[in-house]
Structure formats: C-alpha cells, structure tokens
Amino acid sequence: MDLSEAKNLDVVMEYAKSIVEGRKIAGRELVQACRRFLRDLKKPEYDFRTKDAEFVIGIIERTFVHDKGEALDGTPLRGKPFLLEPWQKFIIYNLLGFFKAGTEERRYKEAFIFIPRKNGKTRLVAALAWALALLSRRSGATIYITAHALKQSKQAFEFILFNIKRMGEEESFRILNNNQEHSITGEMGDGSIYIEALAANPDRQDSLNCNIAIADELHAYTKPKQYNIIKEAMKAFTNKLMIGITTAGDDMSSFCYQRLQYCKKILDGTAPDEAYFVFIAKADQDERGNVDYTEPVQHEKANPNYGVTIRPEDILNDALQAQNDPQQRKDFLAKSLNIYTSAMLAYFDIHEFRASDREHKWTLKELTSLPIIWYGGADMAKMHDLTAAALYGEYQDIAVVITHAWFPIVAAAAKADEDGIPLFGWQDDGWLTMTNTPVTNHAEVVNWFVEMRRSGFKIKQIGFDRKFSAEFFRDAKNAGFRLIDEPQFFWRKSQGFRRIEQKAKSGKLYYLHSEAYEYCVQNVRGVEKTDDMIQYEKVDEKKRIDLFDASVFACVRFIEDTDKGKSTNEWLKGGE
Template sequence: MAHAEEICPVRDYAERVLSGEIPAAEPVRLACQRHLNDLRDSELRVTTFEYYFDEYARDHAINFFRFLRHSKGKWARQSFELELWQKFIVGSIFGWLHRETQLRRFRTAYEEIPRKNGKSTKVSGVGLYLTLADEEYGAEVYAAATKKDQAKITFDEASRMVRASPDLMKHFRVYKNNLHVIDTGSKFEPLGSDSNSLDGLNVHGGLIDEYHAHKNSAMYDVIESGTSAREHPLIYVITTAGVNQNGPCYQLREYAMKVLKGIEPDETFFAYIATIDDDDDPFDPATWMKANPNLGVSKDIAYMQKQAQKAKHMPTAYVNFLIKDLNKWVNAAVKWIPLHKWDESAGEIDLEALRGRKCYGGLDLSSKLDITAFALVFPPEERDGEYIVLVFFWIPEDDLQEREDRDGFSYSAAIRDGLIYPTPGNVIDYQFIRKTINDLGAIYDIQEIGFDPWNATQTSLELTDDGFTCVPIPQNIKNLSDPTKEFEKLVVAKKLIHGGNRVLRWMVDNTVVRMDENENVAPSKKRSTGRIDGVAAIITAMARAINLEEDNVYEKRGMRSLLDDDEE
C-alpha cells in the first residue's frame, strides 16, 4: 500500500468544512470538529483519550479502493477513486486506533446520506476491505437487510467489483451468494431475516444498508450479538432519511447526534450525516451540496433541478425530495393537494357527451350514519385527453344539523343544490345507492366497480346480481399507492376534470396522505382533517382504470420524464 500523503485528506476535509470552503450542515461540521479535537487530544497525550490517528492505517484503507473497479455506467471498469469526503469517512473509520492494543477505535459507523451519492458502491468496498485486507483470519462479513434479496444489492455490487478487478480475482472465489478468500478462510455473504439460520454468526463486519426501512432492530441486534467474539468488529449502518421517526433507524440517528454534540461520550461510535440545515431553503441550489457531497460527480445537478421542479408542484414529490435528495426526516402524514392546484384542474363537464362512454366505478361505502360516495372515472378517448370524474354522495337526512356542526360543512346547502342525495331516516339505506348505480349503469358504460371489501360485501353481491363486475380493492397503502400518485399527477397536469364540485373540493382540502418507507402513498382517513369519502371513491375507481386501460394517457404523452420518480 502507498505511504502517507503529505496532506492528510481526513484533516484536509475537516479543516475545509469548518472554514466554510466546503458547504456542510451542522452534523458534518460537528463530525469534522470532533476529528480535529481528537487529533489535538491525541497529540497532547490527554490521559483520558486512549486513541491515536495512524496514517498508515488510514492510507491502507483509502488506497484499497483503487483496486476496486466500477461495474456500471460511464465509469464501468475504471478504478474507484474516493472523493475527499469519502476519504474523510473511510480514513476516519479505519485510521483511528487504540494506543495500547493497536486495534480499531470505531466499532459502529452510522452514515446517513441522500440517494445517488455512491453509498452502495462505497459500502460494498468497505465489505471487501473487511473481508480481504483487514488482517482478520476467518472474517465473516455480512451485507444485512430485512430480506435476503435486499441484502444482495450490496453483495452483488461487491461481487461485480471483484469480477471486474484482476487484482481482487487473484484472492477471491466468487459464488452465487458467497465471496470467499482461500488464504484466510474469510467470507462475504448476504444475510436477511428470512435466511435459513441466523444462529452461530461470528461477525467481523456487518453492513446494514437502508436501515430506515427496518421496522424493528432485530437484524441489527443479530449482527451486534454476533460480534462479541471478535477483537475489532465493525457494524456499518448506511441509510437515507425516512418517515418512521419511531423506528430503530431514527433512534440510532438521535444517538449519533448526541455523540457528535458530546452529550453521549461514546468514543467507539462514528457518525457522518449529510443533510441541509433547518433554516435552509430546500429549493436554493446553494444548499444542495450540504446534503449531496457527490453533487457533480455521481449525482448530476440537472437531476436535482428536475426533482426540485417536481417538488414545487406536487406535495408528495416535495416530501420525497426532502427525504431522498436532501436527507431530511419528514413526518409520514402529508397535507396533500393545494386548493389552487385543484381549482386549476376543474374544467367543465358535458354530461350529455359522456352518455355511453366507458368508465370505471369506485364505491366508498362508509358507516350508515355518515356520508357515502360513488365515483365514476372516465378515461380519455384520445391520446392527449383528460380523465373526467363524476362523484355522487348520500347522507341520512335526520340529525343533519348535528352532522353539520360536527364536520363544519353545510350539508343542507349541498342537498339543496343537488350535490348530495338525502336518504330518509337517521341511517343510509343502501338500496338507494344500489338504485342510483343501476340508473347510472343505464346511462354510462360502467366496465367495473371497485369497492372496499371491509364493509361493502353485501352491496357488491347485490350489484353483481344486477349485472355489474365488482372487484374488491383492499384499502392498504400498497394497493392504493399507484392510483393515488396518478390522481395527483393528473391534477398537477390539469388533466383530471371534476367540474368544481364543492363537496369534492372540501374533501380534497381535508385529505392528508400517509407514506411508508417504500415511497408508497395513500389517503389517511384517520389523519385527514375531515371527510374524504369522495377522494377515496375516485382513487378506488382509478385503481381499476389505470390497471385495465392499455392506452395509458401518460405513456403516450411522454410526460413520465417530468413527473415520474427516479430511483437510485
């Protein structure tokens, strides 16, 4: 390996960050200040500080990456050259040693960084270093995730880099789920919670990618317990931000911040968190480098501009931009479509022109005591046409004032204007709904009716007897995500014509969507600020429309380039 460089890249990065030459938010500034403080304490031989920074150990790890080769894209088969910020991380983790034992100081590393900053490639390289170059016989290194298929993302990248490097191929034997070093008996494997056995692990290196997606700490705990017999194991957690602030990743993040701030005196814990500061404007390009140290290298500025443009117009895209591109933790509940966007998409509906048109129904059959909604979604008949929606509402006519006081909406005025149908008594008679749907079926060509099987089974059976094709749409986030996103995209593109129905407008304004760690979104009735039955009915109908329409309007318009999310 090469000798120490004249200028230490770890110190150089820290000093340039703290001088303001390299933009960085508070967590990275704290990590840099910690490094410089530790160097001072080490040089002064502060008795309470047991570590020193070894230049050879630093360079040994950093220079190892030059033996790796990229396996994808424009850099394929080129040597991997760490950027200065990456040298800070790798050099810090492997350069600090215990003064007496000469063993590695840091046993846990937490790195949080947005997508497209080369994290998967770097963590794969760390795994290969731990397997081959860490002077550990019988090293067991695992790329760990909740599912083995997810763990294979890191492992497969490492496997491709080995195959692309003649130097590494001299040492490794490459198998489907195993990289094996003959000389030392060391191995690198993917490990998921669904693996055959998690017992008996003797972990030298545990690489946990995308920890934000873990619902609990079970896999982390398995890795940690498996390190007990090793002298200087490393658990390397690398992730983007997420939405679950009650999960294990956010708890580890909070611990990392306490370490960086000196509140928690853990000398064996390393943390690097790239994000923007709380008072930064997320749309200001000058702040983007704080969260994206590889901006202009593996992450293109044009990509950020595109994501920012989407975020300005789409609430869910804004949240996704904050999380995935600026590394900000965001609450899972999001206020959805701004009313000015909704109003801009209103258009005018010619009911006579819709006669005989193909459409899809969505039934949101709420409690008999509350409002119920049925939606018809008409797909476009031509390439650049709009979707048109009609929504019908029912409510019991008794105790109307009580319902108005509770919901803050004038149902009586909506009934007077023909926007809501009252049903006699204090509960909805579902036979009124059945009759209306049959009447609509005589006017429009209803292909299918989607319904929530939780409380509409009997009505769906009756509608089936009437000759309709009824399809259950379980109201979980996975089923509703695609139609929810399509709904939003259509509104933003002014391609969802709803005619300005004020009952539906009120419900859109009430709607809050929930998100999960897989970027799925769906309306949340529990978190919304009022009734959203009409929105739920449209999305249920949209679920069938986008599944069955071969001539999808967006595919033909070529608008995916503007509106679709890009994955890392």
C-alpha cells in the first residue's frame, strides 16, 4: 500500500472503521460497503494506491468553490472552497485506489451511488467529472454527464462552467453552451479533456466514445438502453468508469430499482462482482418494508450529509408532515430517506406480498403431494404480447399461486426495451417461455396445463375470457380440461382480487418467489366501487398485469366452485 503524501487516507479509514464499529450511525448497506472496503485492503489480488485519489480530491478542493447555498448557521457559501466530506472521499478512494495487483488497471469499472436528495449529489457529479477529466487527460479524457432530461445534466455542467470562469481559465477552453451542444474542450500539453452534458438518448449510438461517464438521476431512466448505450461507448478503454448516481423513485419495475436490488446482492455477497463499487445510503426497513420515518436515527442513516447540508430540524419537520398528510409520505420516503415506494396510482404494497411469500418454502414437487384442488386461469394476448397462465389452490388456509408467462420471441427485444419489461430475466429464471412464433401460440399454454397435470397437480377447472381465444378453448377441452367462461366483468373479478389481497395482508399468500408475478402486482391500479367491489387496470399503458389477472381468474374459479358446496374429498377421489 502506497501511503506517500496520503493526507486524506486517515479520514477515509476513520470513516470506514467508525461505521463498521458502530461509532457512526449508518444504514445496513453502508455498513456492508465499509466492511467490504476494509476487507478488500487485505486481498493479495489488489494493490491499493493513494496517488490518484489524492490527486482528484486535491483538484476538487483547490480549484472548485460553491456557487450557491448556505451553511447551517446561515453563512453564505458562494465563493467558499468546495471541501469534500468524509463519505465523498471514501467514494473517491474506492473508485481510484484499487488496482489489479502488479498492473495499471483499476479494479472498479462501474459504480452505483444511491443517496437522497439535497446531499450535494449534482455538485459532486460536476466536481468528479472535472477532476477525473484532468486525471485521465493523457488518455484523451472524454467525459459524459448524462441524465434522463438534459436540464438535469446541464446543472452539473453549469457548475463546472461557473468554476472555470471564476478561475479565469475561460479562454483556455473551447466552450459550447447552446441549444445544440453543451461541451468543454481543452488541450493540456500532455493530454486533452472533453466534457459534455447529454440527455440519455438511446438513439444516439454511433457517435459516442468515452472513458468515463456519470449517469445522474437513474430513477428517471425509462429504458435500460439509456444507461447501457453510454456504458457500451467505453469498450475501447481499460480504465473506464461508469458511475450511476441517483435517489430512490416510485417505480419498482424500473431499471434503477432492479439495479439497486443487484447492488444489494453484491454487498450481501450473493452476487459477486469485483468490478462494481456500491455506495447505498438509505434508512433501514423491516421485513415488511416499513421504516420508522419519524425517528432521527433513520434520518441520519439515510443522509450522509446529515448535519452538513441536511438540517436535522428541517427533515424532522418534513417527517411529521408526512405522518399527518399521507399524500406527502411517499415523496418523503423516496426523496429524504431513499426508500423505494410503489407508484402513487399502484394499489398494492408490494412489501406485504413479499413478506407473505417469504413465510413459505414449498417446491413444485412438494405441492403436488399436498391434498389441494387446483384451479386454473388464463389471460390470453390478442396478438403478440404477454400471455399468462396461473394455478390457484389453498392448503390449511394458505393460498398458493403458480404462474407462467409466454411472449413471442420476434417481438421480445423491442418490447423489453420500449416498455422496460425484464422479459429475458424472467426467461432465465424460468418464469417465462419465448415462443418461436410471431404471435401467441395458444397450444403452448395448453401444454403447460397438461404438463402441470401430468406432474401431479389436480386441476379441476380453468377460467378464461372465451372471446379472446377460441383455439385455446378447443385445445384445452380436447385435452380433457373443464373450461369455464370468465368474462372481464369487474363485479366478478372483484371477489378473486379481494381474496388475494386479504391473503397477502394476513401473510397467507405464496407465489413461489416469482419476480414476474411481483412485477405484475406492482402495476395494478385499483378503483374502489360500491359494495366493497373494485375495478382494476394497469397503472400505465406500458406496464403489464397479465400474471396477476390470470391468478384472479383462477381464484374466482376456486371461490365459485367451493361456494357451491362441492366435496373436495369426493373430487380428489375422482368424482364430480
């Protein structure tokens, strides 16, 4: 370990140790990140060098000043040195300190920085872009600052411009800042730099080539391709670095949320990824997703700048307002405590479903041995979209939902990109089958029910809307299934909806940990009607609820059949 002139190393080490030892308040994921750092310092496969990290910290603190803001005591900050906090130095030391042993190749190629609003995120993005450009100038540094909206990436760009002008170096660079381009170009003698602010446009592919990119506000990205197209632009460089930095959002089916879950697995050690740096600052949640949001300890856990740019009394006041005004609560949880919430229109709390599902562990084989009568449901696509099937049964008051989906492979790539549906991930996990036809192949859905019956599931009835598929009705009937027409009337579907809802809330719903089913549940928007009935639909046209819909059809069959007083034991023995 090279410790020469490492004046910030003590700050970084104390930051990490104080969190691991519990002397400094931090959330679960931040404790894991600090443990990872201290553990990796001892790994022989890495050299730890301080030179580049010290260079970047020095550049930022010596050349950048604040353009706006006030200290906690009200002192104006404009023109005051932009001094980095220990957590920011910790991030920089991680990104630039680890090298593959005996080489000049840095360990980290990608980073995920997850911090709440008002923790200086945008200013940090700008300062990092400037300093990293100077650090990698000999490689002809090309830095992109991207965001879903150009307005957001321009905020960081304008902060860099403010400091260049303050330094009196405006004439040393070619600066374009107009409706067409927002860029800074400079020749440095021993190298060059280029910094550009961009909107994350997946259609701009061919012209992109960079070694470092900072993707801001990842939660607003509507397509994975907005991120991936920038990442792909780095392939010509060895010491490339893709930094995603964001606050929580309200779409749990989004690219950002899925990336958050992956990064949590990295910290847990269940998804090893040695090239990915993860810094997650958020409040701690219980197993049902709840957080004590009025507790100052949780405020401090979530906000690394607590007591610096985050005023304790202000965030406590916001928490009390969120407690008294439910309309404010989701925004407070997402933006101040970094807790992902369901969309405002979403009916279900997905944490209730997940908590219930975690209580049960049956495998498919184990379920076939239980004395359960199963009821099927099918939601058939009209042409080339998601088709879903489900089985519903109950055992000792526990509702079990088994689902599967199909999608025509010729349309899968386009839909996965356009609508942000993780179809290929579902395929890898076994929740979905890609059909080799341009439109939905209803025979494959029938075959799934046949295979489930052959493996031991006693399927008594299948409910589906007959007008969408005469072929499915014919083939399923020929296969020996009893088909019940389930028209799409909300007053019929309400009973299935309510039963699934009640089972989830009471911890008695099990859906075999299907992420595809969770995705659909999160996209359900419910409208309360008279007599406790509910009418539901998709929260957004680009979302899908088909697997949930199929489970509702199956549940309706269960309710209506068992309410008629038919004997379960008689049917299991082969009678009607």
